Amino acid sequence: MIITHLSLTNFRNYGRLELDLPLGTTLLHGNNAQGKTNLLEAVYYLATSRSPHASHERQLLNWEAAQADEPVIVGRLVAQVSTQTGDRHIEMRLIQEKQRNGRSGQSSFRRQALVDRRKVRLMDLLGNLRVVLFLPEDVQLLTGSPSGRRRYMDITLCQIDPAYCRALSQYNKALEQRNALLRQIVEGQGSLDVLPIFTDKIVELGSQILGRRAAFLSNIAREAQHIHYEALTQGQETIRMRYLPRLPQDGNGRNRDAADLEAAGEWLQANHDDTGAIAERLAQTLAEAQRNDLGRGATSVGPHRDDWALTVNGRNLGSYGSRGQQRSAILSLKLAEINWMENLTGDKPILLLDEVVAELDERRRGLLLNAVQQSTQALLTATDPGMFTTQFLEQATGMTVENGRVRLDRQVEL
Numbered sequence: 004m005i006i007t008h009l010s011l012t013n014f015r016n017y018g019r020l021e022l023d024l025p026l027g028t029t030l031l032h033g034n035n036a037q038g039k040t041n042l043l044e045a046v047y048y049l050a051t052s053r054s055p056h057a058s059h060e061r062q063l064l065n066w067e068a069a070q071a072d073e074p075v076i077v078g079r080l081v082a083q084v085s086t087q088t089g090d091r092h093i094e095m096r097l098i099q100e101k102q103r104n105g106r107s108g109q110s111s112f113r114r115q116a117l118v119d120r121r122k123v124r125l126m127d128l129l130g131n132l133r134v135v136l137f138l139p140e141d142v143q144l145l146t147g148s149p150s151g152r153r154r155y156m157d158i159t160l161c162q163i164d165p166a167y168c169r170a171l172s173q174y175n176k177a178l179e180q181r182n183a184l185l186r187q188i189v190e191g192q193g194s195l196d197v198l199p200i201f202t203d204k205i206v207e208l209g210s211q212i213l214g215r216r217a218a219f220l221s222n223i224a225r226e227a228q229h230i231h232y233e234a235l236t237q238g239q240e241t242i243r244m245r246y247l248p249r250l251p252q253d254g255n256g257r258n259r260d261a262a263d264l265e266a267a268g269e270w271l272q273a274n275h276d277d278t279g280a281i282a283e284r285l286a287q288t289l290a291e292a293q294r295n296d297l298g299r300g301a302t303s304v305g306p307h308r309d310d311w312a313l314t315v316n317g318r319n320l321g322s323y324g325s326r327g328q329q330r331s332a333i334l335s336l337k338l339a340e341i342n343w344m345e346n347l348t349g350d351k352p353i354l355l356l357d358e359v360v361a362e363l364d365e366r367r368r369g370l371l372l373n374a375v376q377q378s379t380q381a382l383l384t385a386t387d388p389g390m391f392t393t394q395f396l397e398q399a400t401g402m403t404v405e406n407g408r409v410r411l412d413r414q415v416e417l
């Protein structure tokens with residue numbers, strides 16, 4: 004899979020960009036604050052409908068354009084994508100509209116997705132472009148909060164599994180409704196009779212999510228273990244990926260201890276395709292936690308409380324690993340993602356590497372650049388191309404990024 008052409012309008016510091024992208028490796032270089040990361044972000048956003056950086060989507064709209072005195076401001080991201088099975092035109096629009104009856108300065112914001120120039124639901128945009136993103140801050144996946152690790156599973160899975168994405172979006176709605184009802188009951192307004200309607204929805208959708216996450220983690224763990232053991236630590240370290248789902252069996256929605264979480268994860272991974280059995284267990288757990296949930300006014304068990312961990316020799320890398328061990332494990336995981344996507348789709352994903360090469364030691368750098376050279380298309384950013392070998396630079400297409408413009412360095416003659 005490759006992007007042959009990218010165009011951006013009013014996206015971040017790009018007022019207007021029309022860019023042809025070649026096969027193979029493209030090295031985007033330039034000084035700080037010129038738009039290198041923004042370009043990768045645009046591609047990532049088209050693939051996942053999420054930004055790795057912005058806390059609010061409005062931040063993606065070019066701020067000068069956003070301040071113009073116009074009733075409607077539109078940002079556009081468009082990619083011409085070429086795959087084994089054909090070409091596609093995918094587009095995301097960011098639309099800021101002045102509210103007619105609102106106070107001055109107030110505006111609404113929405114997004115619109117298009118595939119082959121036809122409007123589609125946002126989630127139907129996903130899967131048309133698949134990427135694996137490498138960031139220096141990726142280690143935070145291990146050290147940060149469970150919500151970041153859930154987000155990682157969701158974004159990665161949504162790129163290849165539309166059914167997962169659909170179930171996830173419906174689950175989140177059902178969860179909101181169930182929680183709202185629980186709060187109403189706490190306040191003496193809602194009726195307990197209605198609760199089973201939402202609980203059943205949570206069970207139906209939640210069991211699909213749990214099963215698919217369990218399968219994903221098993222598959223990607225196998226790849227990551229192999230890479231880590233064989234290539235990165237040369238037989239020194241075995242990493243394991245543990246699924247830690249919140250499916251306790253102690254009757255009040257709390258896990259007794261970490262072993263309890265792990266046991267639930269192992270059970271899910273062994274039974275990931277038995278949605279009936281998963282649904283039964285989730286239903287039982289929700290029933291046991293109901294008293295607790297009614298006290299808190301929130302649903303305390305289910306996939307929205309999931310977590311996972313990478314361990315070496317049984318120890319959680321997020322809590323006990325050295326910085327170098329964490330970096331290696333994350334690199335193994337990300338490289339595994341590439342193989343996992345290719346195995347499932349028959350197409351190599353596009354690799355996006357934002358300033359990661361500078362942070363790696365020789366072995367890890369070699370392994371990553373090897374993956375880059377084997378990919379059909381990779382976009383790398385660097386402030387200093389001098390850190391790459393001449394051999395690497397010779398086979399890459401160089402582009403200079405300067406103040407929201409991108410210039411081809413030299414034409415490679417074939």
Ligand SMILES: Nc1ncnc2c1ncn2[C@@H]1O[C@H](COP(=O)(O)OP(=O)(O)OP(=O)(O)O)[C@@H](O)[C@H]1O
Binds near residue numbers: 033035
């Ligand atoms: N919504 C926006 N509208 C206009 N400019 C923006 C917007 N959001 C960010 N920028 C600006 O875009 C510029 C380029 O940012 P970017 O992160 O792409 O730089 P970079 O080339 O990756 O730099 P570095 O080498 O420091 O990582 C920054 O100066 C930033 O302030």
Ligand SMILES: [Mg+2]
Binds near residue numbers: 040
């Ligand atoms: Mg940057």
